[in-house]
Amino acid sequence: MELLERLVEAVEDGKDEEAFALAQGAMAVKMDPLEVVDALTKGIREVGDRFERMEVFLPEMMLAARAMQKALEPIAPYLERQSEGREKKGTVVIGTVEGDVHEIGKHIVALLLEVNGFSVYDLGSDVNALDFIKRAQEVKADIIGASALMTTTMPGQQEIIEILRDMGLRERFHVIVGGTPVTQDWAEEIGADSWAENAATAVAILEEAMIEGRGYAGTTL
Amino acid sequence: MPAPPYKMWEILERARTGPFCEDEPFIMERFMPSLKVVIEKYGIEYDAAAPIPGDDDLADALWQAAVEFFLEVGVLCVDTHRIITFDEREVKEALYLTPGEYMVGSGKDARCLKRRQVEDANPPFVIFSPDISCDEELFSPMCIAYLKEPLADGFCAPILEESMGLRIKAKTPTELAGSIEHAMSLRQAAKLVGRPGIFLVAAGTAESDVGQISISHSDWGVRTTDSRLVGGLTELKIDNALLNKAAHYQQFGCFTGSLTGPIYGGYAGRAEGTAILQVAYHLMGLLVHQAHYQMNFPFHIHYTSGTTRELLWVASASHQAVARNSKLISVSNGFLNAGPATEMVLYEAAAHALASTVSGANLWEAAPARNKHKNRATPMEARMAAEVGHACARMNLSREEANELVLKLLAKYEDRIADAPLGSEFQECYDVAKAAPTQEYLDLYARVRDDLAGKGFEFPY
Missing domain, CATH: 1.10.1240.10 (Methionine synthase domain)
Incomplete structure (x- = not known):
């Protein structure tokens, strides 16, 4: 061989x-x-x-x-x-929202994104909305991924988008939401850019978003 | 009746002083390799032809594998980064002191929640629960509808997403308000229905420790004759908030249920690992949560359901292992793919109840539509599971007979799992004012029940 x-x-x-x-x-x-x-x-x-x-x-x-x-x-x-000039697919800051300690789904998404060529910063679980944003700014991320596994923690996803708007940064990041109780309807209601039902879909959506220029910062390796 | 050994302070000490370990090495270097070792050592093998296995040796090997795995791995506290470990004598002591039964609920509504045997002729204790969230205005009608069910020995209410028009967010005052509204409305519904002392497991709206602590009240809230749940983190992990809940429940004096759902396809891998982990979680529940019963919801990583062939095997094999080797009380929670008012959801409910009951579990039914969609649950799915549970106990079914039946049920829905129908919301298939099912759903239910009777189920009435 x-x-x-x-x-x-x-x-x-x-x-x-x-x-x-x-x-x-x-x-x-x-x-x-x-x-x-x-x-x-x-x-x-x-x-x-x-x-x-x-x-x-x-x-x-x-x-x-x-x-x-x-x-x-x-x-x-x-x-x-x-590899100078060779483009990375994009940079993602990902985590489970505040008050929620469920990690495995988010972990699988992070893993699949990473093996598919994204730079991934996994913030873990129970992450405050502002901490997502601060970290995304710090690493010049294209994408913020927010997971919620409980109906009572889903508002944490909404908070990220509201704070981004209030900070004048909404157009700066592609926000994708997911998690068992999270639906397309909820994603639309809170103004997220996308919703993924599972990890493979998340990769496909974000690859497409980066190609279409919906990831906003742009990074190179 | 004695409670499990009260050692909360010992657990807290070990969570502070146990061996240091970070999350990833705990899973990669401790959990996964140890699981692989015991699967091979004890020769645990999933058999697709027997979703309800009839092999005592398999059940006993699963138990031995789980005890060894639990002793080897321990439980990681992710806040302190310390592993809580136990020795074999402590496990044996806790198992020895487990009484195997408790009187729960109060007054005329009190019931005995007890461990069951494999192929037990005594019917299961059935906790009815929609397991989903609902609109605020539907909370009381849904509670009443479930509490009206004659086979409900206990009840767990749906989860509120809003309270007084405000969106509930965990760990904030909106959660405290929602939790109190949940507990009060539930208590009121039980009284209205004429079952004021029914065993209640509450409150699902209280996700956080402070939410749970805020509703302990013998008058309007959760009583000492009721129960609360304390969960785990994926997998074999806990944190301080969970320990807060466990400690509070003990000090308040209510019954503690340990809520764990190992993920098929997750860190535990295939059916064999998932089943061993499910048994090991009984030991975590007993020793770390100091729980009075174990509530199990193993589920599929892609479908979030427990009625695939592999997951029925996990439920059956793990409950047999526990029932044959301990006096621990197991409750089996059905996660169904299809939604309410579909034939498929009723066959799934029947399959889950059959596999669980004949294997020595009590029932917690049911979470339709993959436990995902608001308002998408009704008492009818739980009723089907309860009726099947009672039927298979009264028929004194052997596991072999149950396996033949479950294969017939799988044939009714297995090929539709990936694209299961969402079905209806509660208010679409129930008369909300009367809290009663529509004639259409009653007719559908009767057709499926008749079909089950034709397949060999002997319903008591």
Whole structure:
């Protein structure tokens, strides 16, 4: 099996130490780092697709993501030299709103965004509305993602949008909302830019939003 | 009757001084590898042909795996970043001291909530609950409609989103107002219906610890003969707010239910891991929450429901494990894909009740339309589950017989899970003023019930 093929397989199988060693090997034989990263990205997206089809489960996807991070360590120094001007898909600040401690759904969205090429800043759970905005400004984010898992915490999503308006920043960020009780109707009622029913949909919506220029800051790697 | 061992202060101390661990390593390096080890060690295997497994060895292996897993992993307090751990003797002590039954509710409405056995001929204790939020003006009519149900041994009301016209936000004064409105209106509805002492689990509107603490009142609020729930964080985690609730419930003196829903497809992975985790949560409920009963709602990561084939197996296998190896009281909560006034939701309710009851659980029914849509629940879905639960206990069904029946029920809805119909809202299939179902829904219910009777269910009346 080719070295690159073995590396992708190690990442897909979540074997982080093997992935690290193979990536080191790939750089030692002077493989094109961009080509390696593209192959790895394709592989990790396949893992994400398999998760959506329930052919693999969250533990496998998390291990694959970790192996991907590990494989990128020896590649990163070579990549930096070659990737000037190469665009990241976008920068996302994501979290679960104030008063809500549910994390797993948001965590899966963050994970899938990351493996699909977004820069993701995960603020965790029980996040104050203003903290979302401050962090988004700080990292020059394109997107704010707010999750709510309880009907009584959904107003936290509304607060983010209201504060953005009051600060004159509403047009600066694409705001996407999600979570079990959150619906398209609610997203429209509070003036969110988009609503995603699940993690895969969130990735597709935000990829499209960035292409259409609805992510506002724009970032480069 | 004794309560579980009161060791709240010991738990709080361990939450402060236990081994340090951050969230991600807890899941990646402790939880997931340990679960994998016990699945392999005990040879736990899901069998798609037997959503209701009839194998005692599997149930006992699940129990052993769960105890070992719980002792190995412990429970992470995410506020202090400390792991609360237990040793085997403490688990055995807590299990030994568990009485297995409690009188709940008061006066003529008091009932015995007790542990059930696998293939138990005694009917389940049934808590009726819509499990969803509702419009403020529908709160009382919905409560009355549920409280009118003859098979309801207990009741948990819908959740308010607004109070006095204000949108409720957790951890703010609007939540306190909503929680008080919830508790008072619920108490009033119970009195109006003539069941003033019925066992109430309240208040779902009080998401936060302060919300719960604000409604402990023997006159207008939650009484010591009632119950409240304390949950966990995904997975095997808690925080200080949850510990506040647990401590308050003990000190106030009401019954504590430990509310946990392991996610199929989440950190626990497949059906095997989800079932082991569900059993382990019984130990967390007993030892950390000091709970009197465990309320279980394992659910599918994509559908947020518990009636897929795999999730029926999780419910059945985990309840068998608990029932065969402890006196812990289990309550099984149905999360259904379809919405009210559809044939599908009634078949789902029947399947969930059948798999749970024959496996040794009591019932908490039901959350239609994936527990997602406001006003989309009625007592009829819970009625179907309760009637099926009573029927399968009275028939003294074996697990093998129950499995044959559940396969017939799955055949009625399994291929429609991904695109389940949303059905109707409460006010569309109920006469709100009379708090009674429309004739159309009654007719639909009768057709499904007749079909179930034709498939072999012997309803007591």
